[in-house]
Amino acid sequence: DIQLTQSPxxxxxxxxxxxxxxxxxxxxxxxxxxxxxxxxxxxxxxxxYAASTLxxxxxxxxxxxxxxTEFTLTISSLQPxxxxxxxxxxxxxxxxxxxxxxxxxx
Amino acid sequence: QVQLQESGPGLVKPSQxxxxxxxxxxxxxxSGTYYWSWIRQPAGKGLEWIGRIFSSGTTNYNPSLKxxxxxxxxxxxxxxxxxxxxxxxxxxAVYYCARGSTPYYYYxxxxxxxxxxxxxxx
Numbered sequence: 102d103i104q105l106t107q108s109p110x111x112x113x114x115x116x117x118x119x120x121x122x123x124x125x126x127x128x129x130x131x132x133x134x135x136x137x138x139x140x141x142x143x144x145x146x147x148x149x150y151a152a153s154t155l156x157x158x159x160x161x162x163x164x165x166x167x168x169x170t171e172f173t174l175t176i177s178s179l180q181p182x183x184x185x186x187x188x189x190x191x192x193x194x195x196x197x198x199x200x201x202x203x204x205x206x207x
Numbered sequence: 208q209v210q211l212q213e214s215g216p217g218l219v220k221p222s223q224x225x226x227x228x229x230x231x232x233x234x235x236x237x238s239g240t241y242y243w244s245w246i247r248q249p250a251g252k253g254l255e256w257i258g259r260i261f262s263s264g265t266t267n268y269n270p271s272l273k274x275x276x277x278x279x280x281x282x283x284x285x286x287x288x289x290x291x292x293x294x295x296x297x298x299x300a301v302y303y304c305a306r307g308s309t310p311y312y313y314y315x316x317x318x319x320x321x322x323x324x325x326x327x328x329x
Contacts (some may be wrong), residue, residue, distance in 0.1 A: 102270060119297040135315030137254075144303055144319035145246075145254065151313050188254055192312045194267055198246075 103127055103191055105199035113207045121175040122202045124189035129169045133192040136165055136174045139201075140185045142198070149174065150192075209234030210253045211320035213303050219298075219327050225291040228319055229304030235263050236285045243287045244316055245278065245319040255300075259307065260287055290304075294327045 104127040112118050120188045124134065132152035137145035147156045149165035151170055167185040176183055184206055215227035230244065236243065245257040258268035260278040266274045277290040291298060301322040308314035 108316070131312075133312045137315070144305075144322055145316075146319075147317045148314045150315040156315070156317060159277075168316060190315065192315065196256050196311075198256060199268075200210075201253045 102195060103130060103197065105189055105191060105194065105197055107187075107189060107199040107202050110200065110202060112202060112204050114179050114204060115207045116179055116181055117180045118207075120179050120185055120204060122174045122189075122204075124167075124174070125168045125174040125197050126172075126191055130191045130193055132168045134165075134167070134172050135190045135192055136163075137182075137188045138185045139188065140152075145188065148187075157185075176204075182187065209306065209318050211306060211318055213302060213304050213320045213323040215323060215325070217324055217326060218324060220296055220329050221327055222293055222297055225298060225325055225327070226246075226287050227289045227302055227323065229288070231285045231287070231306075234285075234306075236280060236287060237282045240309060240327055242276075242309060244282065244305045244307055245289045246303045246305060246323075247329075248318075249300045252325050256286070256327070257289065257291075258303075261309075262281075265282070271307070294326050297316070299327045301327065 136149040139145040153165045154178045186201045186203045210232040242261045269309040275292045280287045303322045304320045305316040306318040307316040
């Protein structure tokens, strides 16, 4: 089974900061990766699919890159509404989620 | 805009079967463009993918839950369902239903229900 790890698990940042979250897969998954944002008490929200394609309606400050085993989610300028937990998910046959990265206010 | 809504008992006794239904509004569950998933999240923890079902009836389940999970689609009611047997306290979680687009390896899950809390306790 493919396992996903995320780093860091916790990130403290300020409004306006550039933030990068890394997701690594235990084996190559091509570009079969999605990123989600989850706020407390809410369902996850799809941000990125196919590793780098921005979901409709998602602000352009979010971007994704990578393929194979290493992927990144970047927020170019952190906004107050971006403080949340971010999960990657590989989209293959049995698609697990990564453990999550919590982005908190510095 | 399609909406999903989970429903089912909020309390299930240990060893019994958890049964949840997700109702799809303003969209057809029969469309081959989509698949339908269940995901759960224990309090304070991460997301766990339970499985998915396609309009054809094909299913994929999390290997760790496969022996206890059954998913089905009821096109007449525009609903899909989850059954999880032999539950224990470890199955206590918020359960989400979600829609994904095909091909499944390309798109993520873009529409989610609000989630329903299921507690396993006697």
